[in-house]
Amino acid sequence: MSEADAIVRWGKLLLAAGVLLLGSSCVGVRQINELAIVTAVGLDVGKKPNTVRLSAQIIRPADARGQTGAPSGGTGEPIYSVETEGASIFDAIRNLGRFSSRRVYWAHNFLIVMHEDYARQGIQDMVDFFTRNHELRMNTWVAVTPDSPAELISTITGLEVVPGEAVDSLFRSNHVAGLAPGSNMRNLEESFLSVSTEPILAKLMLRPRGISNKKPEEQGSLEQVELGGAAVFKEGKMLGWLTPMESRALLMFREKLASGIETLPCPGDQDRRLTMEFKDARMDVDPGYSKGDIHYRIRVKMDASIVESGCAKSIASIREEAEALLAAQVKKRIERVVERAQREYRSDFLKLGEVFRNSYPVEWRGMSGHWSEVFSEAETKVEVSVRVNSAVLKAEGTGVR
Amino acid sequence: MNRLAAAAKAVLERKIAPGLADNEAAIDEVMGNCADLLKRSFLLGGDRRVPGLLVCLDGMADLGTVEAILKELLPFAEGSLKRFPDDSEVEALPNFYLSSASTHTCETVGEAIAAVISGNAVLLFEGYGSGLIANARGWKERNVEEPSTENNLRGPRDGFSESIRTNTALVRRRIRDPMLRFAAMTVGTRTQTSINIAYIGDLVKEGLVDEVKRRLGRIRIDSVLESGYIEELIEDAPLSPFNTAQSTERPDKVASALLEGRVAIFVDNTPHVLIVPTFFWQFMQAPDDYYNRYWVGTFYRFVRYIAFMISLLLPSIYVMLVSFHQEMIPTSLALTIASGREIIPFPVLLEALIMEFAFELMREAGLRMPKPIGQAVSIVGSLIIGQAAVQAGLVSPFMVIVVAMTGISSFAIPGYTSSLAIRLLRFPLLIASGLFGLLGFATMAFALLLHVLSIHSFGEPYLAPASPYRPSDQRDMLLRVPIWMMDLRPEFAQDRERMEGSQMPKAPKEGQR
Secondary structure, three states, X not given: OXXXXXXXXXXXXXXXXXXXXXXXXXXXXXXXXXXXXXXXXXXXXXXXXXXXXXXXXXXXXXXXXXXXXXXXXOOOOOEEEEEEEEOOHHHHHHHHOOOOOOEEEOOOOOEEEEEHHHHHHOOHHHHHHHHHOOOOOOOOEEEEEOOOHHHHHOOOOOOOOOHHHHHHXXXXXXXXXXXXXXXXXXXXXXXXXXXXXOOEEEEEEEEEEEOOOOOOOOOOOEEEEEEEEEEEEEOXXXXXXXXXXXXXXXXXXXXXXXXXXXXXXXXXXXXEEEEEEEEEEEEEEEEEEEOOEEEEEEEEEEEEEEEEEOOOOOHHHHHHHHHHHHHHHHHHHHHHHHHHHHHHHOOOOOOHHHHHHHHOHHHHHHHHHHHHHHHHHOEEEEEEEEEEEEEOOOEEOOEEO | OOHHHHHHHHHHOOEOOOOHHHHHHHHHHHHOOOOOEEEEEEEOOOOOOOEEEEEEEEOXXXXXXXXXXXXXXXXXXXXXXXXXXXXXXXXXXXHHOOOOOOEEXXXXXXXXXXXXXXXXXXXXXXXXXXXXXXXXXXXXXXXXXXXXXXXXOOOOOOOOOOOHHHHHHHHHHHOOOOOEEEEEEEEOOOOOEEEEEEEXXXXXXXXXXHHHHHHHHOOOOXXXXXXXXXXXXXXXXXXXXXOOOEEEOOHXXXXXHHHOOOEEEEEOOOOOEEEEOOOHHHHHOOHHHHHOOHHXXXXXXXXXXXHHHHHHHHHHHHHHHHHOOXXXXXXXXXXXXXXXXXOOOOOHHHHXXXXXXXXXXXXXXXXXXXXXXXXXXXXXXXXXHHHHHHHOOOXXXXXXXXXXXXXXXXXXXXOXXXXXXXXXXXXXXXXXXXXXXXXXXXXHHHHHHHHHHHOEEOOEEOOOOOOOOOHHXXXXXXXXXXXXXXXXXXXXXXXXEOOOXXXXXXXXXXXXX
């Protein structure tokens, strides 16, 4: 074969490749500016029975980001909130296409928030839809609200331009306040699929927290989204709520919460307050098994410091009492959440089943089928030890040290 | 072969005749009435007054040297030849009377004319059947200047010029080793371009020099105007966009290549010298790496590798992510990109192609333009591309950043000729990823990788020492280890030991001074 032949052959190959490339006409292409990027989704029960009302917060990038050198026409609103109804979630989303000029795009969704009523009816559909869709990210936050989800996702906060982004940052820093679980699609699905563990979702609500700059005398006239508390589930249906303080104890079980603050009455003086911050809290759950009975020994060790003291006595003198008070308080909270899980909801959202299975895999096999009954009968013993190692205070009750 | 060429060929093969007039006629017949041909007849000193003829080319031969030769031969000039030796041959003339540095005799008209054309003076005498060639070469040439395409901060500033002798001397000055050899060849039937193959006899890989000579000897071409002609005719991978023969203007690069056991090909009339075998990684290495401290050298090598990745991949990755895989962009970034693209009328692929083309246009225009206009064009170009296009809503600000990054990165690659290959390869990658997203990008990138893996340069794999993996050569690929650790030459060199080991300097301990 001569050189010229080789070149002709290569030329033909290239030509064929070129025709193939052009013939494909950019299959599957969708430009980023042709997408309606959803940043938050609300789910509610529809007006008619057996329908779903879906509200979506769609971002308007040009206005959400402002001028980035390019001129951009716009109404100035960073988000476009819409609502549809349908027989199922998928149906509702398809109905979204009736009026959305752009293709609805879910991959950048920050938040899925369900109304309490919707959650009580069962979240199987929702988990199914939002995990099967390959575009969706598993780190989307999931929450339940007693207020209107549509209103909640379109409430603009003072700091962020996009509400979905605001809730995203709220969730990211949830360990600062430590009052709600950081529930996202991943751990929801994990608990949802687990035989023993039941899902738990964070609670979002609208509270009049914002102060209008124009009318500062009307305190708290602007509603803001607040994260606190949790929704308890069993067998895919919501059962009820946990208070924010119960959620803190829950976080110790589920997310290894290591720090937080507690306000206590002063030792020997119920009217004055002592605020303590605990750090490096470590929880050990030891399951035990004897003759068909399961018992748990829950031990918590923590270091604490006194961060605010209104007590009349010197810190040195109340230190040991403060330790005991804090230990009792934490113990009370843990016992409370365990009590609610075992007796009230009979739902193992504390992952105690997993702990037991890891230690007693053989025994587990016999009881996995009726774990929720076994769990609610289990005995628990909570031990808390606190060590106050620093009083980061200058002022001491009535004067400066 | 036409009639004129046939006639000239017949004359060239003729022996030099004893009759001076015959020879003059023969020269005239071949060269015609050439404007720069200088013929000076004279009478040789001594009793016999032998008529002689000096032939040279004005401009190729140094007239001062020619005059000095004549002065020694003319009878009445002071200190000149007083008597012509009766019976001796012309060959004896230089032994007694000519002080020229290099002389030899010639037997045919062809040899005489070849000597004249290359700048020598040819002396012919009545009654003698051979001519005498005296070296009188001397022409105007550019000075040794700083190389314009390969700059550095620390290191020698001299660059090759157009004269092959100057160029070989620049290398010889750096390597005063008797084993440094220059083998001469001539390529080009009309241009008769001199080519020198430089190598160090005891370092170069066995057989490499013969292979280079074989490939050069195979060339049948009328003209060689630049080393690029040679490069394309001796390459291993003639269809590849990558160049498998490195070209450089820097004598220090050539010297270092020779010391690693490679071969350099000098071509007359060009400052670009070829180095073979060539490895891909060489294009990422600059002489500064070795002249600066090794920390700096290694760091900037990494900068260059990143620049290489950016200049090859960044536009494709951007196009791929923005038009196919938006879920792979972090949300905040996705929103920013989307906001910049809100009013852009083109798909991302077209936008990228337009901007890349605009950039290449500016580069090419900037290169070809007469220097005084350069500034005007660069101002207009950068304003149009950077500012006006964005404000008019034709391209997104992000695309401007991507293209600018790509352009700057491609200039950071020291081997300018190889950065051209990367600039070309960007386009197939860009189109493939714009048409098929990640699938097209990955396919094209792998095709490219397989291609680079498959090509060789004078028998050496192009990607060595990365693939095939050569452990001891790693010291000078990604990293630039300290000089005291580079004790071995590359694996293909004959004699691998470069220096004695363990020469890491140590400060003397206190009291031992």
